[in-house]
Amino acid sequence: MRFSRIAAIVLRQYYLVRGSPSRILPMFVWVAIDIVLWGFITKYLTVISGTGFHFVPALLGAVLLWDFLTRVMQGITMAFFEDVWSRNFLNVFASPISVPEYLTGLVVTSICTSSLGLVMMVTVATLAFGLSFFAYGAMLAPFLFVLFLSGIALGILGTAIVLRLGPAAEWFVWPIPAVLSPFAGVFYPLSTLPKWMRMISRVLPPSYVFEGMRSVVAGHAVPAYALATGFGLAVLAILLACWFFVRVYRYAVETGLIARYSAESVS
């Protein structure tokens, strides 16, 4: 892999973001709105429940973590969509850049954009609603890392879907986190789910993160085995997503789809 090619993908995104308020604002505004909305919901629930249960870390913390995963995924897909929207595939894929270099460039871009979103979310949640996110200290890092890896896997999967099905397929990509969230147990323990849903949950890395975080918030130790399982599944998900992307790319090169991408299919 050549560093300059990876840096080129990141630089292109930097140029686009730097000069475009419509790209800068969504990185901060939507996550801030989400935190404000859920912040007030958690406050209200705390008041009406009167049970002494801490809704802020349980619900608002969960929203924050799930939004982080979503932002990581969208960081990758948005960078890819820029090439789709500007019909740049031929220029990029007819160059010496390799698929691993291109995907790494998208991932690095996502690290930058999702980090900004995370900072905004933590700031709003801490200042406005008293969520002491970093009170958990280093314990939090592995959970965030598993979610980060999961977001990367979903992002690469999303780009492969759009590469295969054409520009209109981006509408399949946006709802992916919403479709997965009921199975990941973002807001409730997995024991709440029916058996068939729990079986799906078992293969989703984020479900181990949210179960683990609930355990930590309840004052228990970090469930190391669950965390390791989540990490292993997340790595496997990235490998599968990369394999799927490469397969779709090869199909696109075999059929001429890349050269005629705007047609959406070659049939």
Next chain:
Amino acid sequence: MPSLHANVLSISNLCKSYGEMTAVDDVSFQVEPNEIVGLLGPNGAGKTTTINMVLGVLKPTSGAIAIQGVDISRQRSRALSNTNFAAVYAPLPGNLTVEQNLRVFGMIYAVAKLSHRVEELLRQFDLLRFRHTKCGVLSSGEQTRVCLAKAMLNRPQLLLLDEPTASLDPSTAREIRSNIRDFVASGTGGVLWTSHNMYEVQEVCDRVLFLSRGKILLEGNPNTLPQEYGKASLEELFITVAREPLTLELN
């Protein structure tokens, strides 16, 4: 037959089929150093399909492509490091400025002393006043010049030009032709050029290949080929290839 390593581009028995339809049918040719080869033919003859296969964005059904002796199917990245292209259907992203586009693609092609090279090209293609202008607001002729500047970034050994002067006024087109001739004369690179402008082809190309229905029908010097086939001009020969290819095949 010359050795693979002697040629900038070597194409052997190249075929591309889509199901029953054959787009490129057993095409073989070479581009030598300091040579400009014109790939001519009517719409749908297989020119762009051939170029796409050379660029690695379309996999041949069979056959081999080597750029500077490097097999593109085995060492795609290395082969394409020595290649670049400009095509009317592949404009650079309109939401980046001219300079930003050249920088991004310069990094993708790992160009040494990139800032210096970008300045050189901005000057060479008369783009200095547009350096901070987004490509999307340039005229089609200006966009073509930016694409050509991008195509020259890595001083490619093989330059693929798919109708590079299609949207240019005659004066700018002449300058571009002159630039490309200089590029070929000054280094060791070769050019594969498609165009529907037969005057331009005669002026620029050392050799032409006429493609029809995916096959190479004729090959030769653009200035003598028409007479060899009893035609008054290259344009007349082109029209015959497009309308009555069988009469030429019989010859």
